[in-house]
Amino acid sequence: MTRPVYPFAAIVGQEDMKRAMLIAAVDQGIGGVLVFGDRGTGKSTTVRALAALLPPMKVMQGCRYQCDPASPDAWCADCRSAGKGKAVTAPVPVVDLPLGATEDRIVGALDLERALAGAKVFEPGLLARANRGFLYIDEVNLLEDHLVDLLLDVAASGENVVEREGLSIRHPARFVLIGSGNPEEGELRPQLIDRFGLSVEVRTPTDLPTRIEVIRRRDMFDRDPDGFAETWRRAQDKLRRQITAARTQLPAVTVSDAILERAARLCMALGTDGLRGELTLIRAARALAALGGDAAAADAHLQQVAPMVLSHRLRRNPLDEAVASTRVARAMEELFGA
Amino acid sequence: MSGAAAWADALQALALFAADPAALGGIALRAGAGPVRDSFLRRMRQSLPHGTPVRHLPLHIGDDRLLGGLDLPATLRAGKPVAQPGLLTEADGGVVVLAMAERVDAALAVRLRAALDDGVILLQRDGLSRVEPSRFGIVALDEGCEPEEHPPDALLDRLAFHLDLTRVSLRDMAEPPDRLATDTATIQPDHAIETLCHVAATLGIPSLRAPMLALRAARAAAAQAGRKDIAEADLTIAARLVLAPRARQIPAPPEAEDSPPPPPPEEPPADDPQPQPEQTQSDQTGPDQTLPDQPLSDVVLEAARAALPLDLLARLMQAESGRGQARSPGRAGQIQMSLKRGRPVGIRQGEPRNGARLHLLETLKAAAPWQALRQRADRFEVRREDFRIIRFRQRLGTTTVFAVDASGSAAMHRLAEAKGAVELLLADCYVRRDQVALIAFRGQDAALLLPPTGSLLRAKRSLAALPGGGATPLAAGIEAAGRLADSVRRAGRTPVIAVLTDARANVARLNGARDAGGAAAGRPAAEADALEAARAIGRSGIAALLVDTSPRPNPFAHRLAEAMRARYVPLPYAEAGALSRAVRAASAA
Structure with missing residues (x-):
């Protein structure tokens, strides 16, 4: 059952959210994206749109974990034992983890149908399906605690281990975690927030022309999804080519010592814990430079990614009136003198 | 709006909804159980095409029944997995009736929301992985009494029609005359969209779903009138039924009159962490906002204005609170799951250790499908991974209700110190992950500034914005705190009341039949009322604390605390540590 998908290129405004998604598409190692904010800002629409935008990837034919033909080190047991296989093109998986999903479907379990007949066959779960792609959890703040623990575990190790009925399966599960939610409906556990490389806050647009444009496009899409997709096909294709080009360009993007120093000083000024913030800051700046076709990461890139990399890593002072993103902006202003 | 008009609106909304329930999301119906609501539901069934599924959704439905799961008996019989559809799948193409919608918790709300948004159920349960069609509309029966009791905002946002039938009497339910469309000149779709967006902005509605749903309602109205394109009449219907009930500000009248109503205090929406500059708002609604055809917007706005909720002004005056405001009550998402005690709410895989209780039946059910595999003919084999344990929702967590005296006398004395x-x-509450709520009383009445929330930032902000001045309606303040604490208790949390006042009561309760003889003459009556309100809290057994903010300890404040069975803390002697200890002691009591 295919649902028509709203084109990514047609999303009005929400530049931060779109930028974060594109950065994650260019560098999947960025560590996931957390999208928090108002109702009705198109969080889910954007994630679904991303799925349709991503350029396809090469996978081992018949592999249930979409192993990458180019990196045998990360192959699953099946691909390893086969030694080699045919590479085929497949879409990048963007897997929904729906609320109410049970553990057996997330990590995988024995195939029920065959088990009833007395055979032990592993049926991969959502984590397997998301390997090398994206795992999307809407309302991530409402996910049950034991499932959160499980996800954190797998996200950290990049591997899913299943022990059941004497069957012991481990398979690669590297995915970009995308979480969305509304903070009014429940706060997110700090451990989970830390796992996200980027976090963006989305707000309902308040200016009338933007609002009119959102409704106008949504209405056109609702009434004629195919026609609407056709209208935006060229813009979509262009964006897709941009991602492909950025991925090619990414390894060659250079970062000067001056930029490294600025990133370090920004993190110090904000008192973020550990090195992760700094590393992600550089990584995101490089990905953004690659998206723009630039050969080197510059101040401008750093400035654009700093709020989404750092605002969720600040130590929280519950009574500090300043929103985290404002604190980041302030620190940047002091540093860059902008 | 009169009862008859509300009923006429309800029937009109129903007619639009029945044509395509899923497209309009649904109807939030605020009304007590009774003949009016029954009659509405009967009409709903009648207006749906024959055979349309209508499913009643109980409040505490489990995921297996709501979303679907494995039909175990059928599975074992057939020797292959047999799925059992969930209620939302059964309702595909029809209507889900949600009883006691004001008590829907966050978990159920998001499941409904996901189905409404996607039109399908993504089922990943019990070894099943499938996508089930699930397009339905919701009729949410809201029996809330207090303004802050209402269905979750995430749900309300997606239901096109918000009807209030609480004022409709049987007499009002005569067959309303057909509202004939007068102006049927076709309007360009773009123009219709602009008009609805403009009207929504003028009414201060932040959500983008509102104009979207209004547009769909206008299309439905046009289709119902047999027109292909939207006409002015359709827009006015949409504005009246979809936009007006969501209004958050009262639009200025079309012609500048002598004294336009003052704009409500511009407070940023709660879900917008950055204060939205007032500039933006006035830019949108100001007269310099030029639209291609201003008159149409005016006509549509006028239609919405006529349908504005009666109490909108009162609600806006009472600062931001209650239904229609963005504030969610904050109780959602704060549910404490426990493995040991509380109300059972579900089952999950896990071992019966550390006090967790084994659910025998679910464990056997979990083990059943695997017996063929385990090949033990002699006995039924249960393994560790089959263990299912019961989860409970625990009565846990404290909500501190602050009632702050912001009257002139208190302000003069030490409002700043009280703040x-x-x-x-608040800082102390944050450490303990408590929720807080804030009530302020001054002038004639008490107002809920902040419904229970875990967001300390919001609490601090509403506190900072609290103005001082006016008389001291102490009784109203204490009463409001008691009411809120009671609803907190009913929601399963432990309430603590903290009243900060100089106890110079001079306004009696509004319903008390006393003549307004000035502050001095009113004082004894006001004090008597305050004592009575305090005694009610004392009787309820809710833990309380009274902080006396007068310059010297006020004997009446002490009496009040006694009546309330509250701990009495005179502020002059209270430094940070003592206060914090006092609250902790009160909540431990």
């Missing part, structure tokens, strides 16, 4: 004291207590 400081509350801030200290």
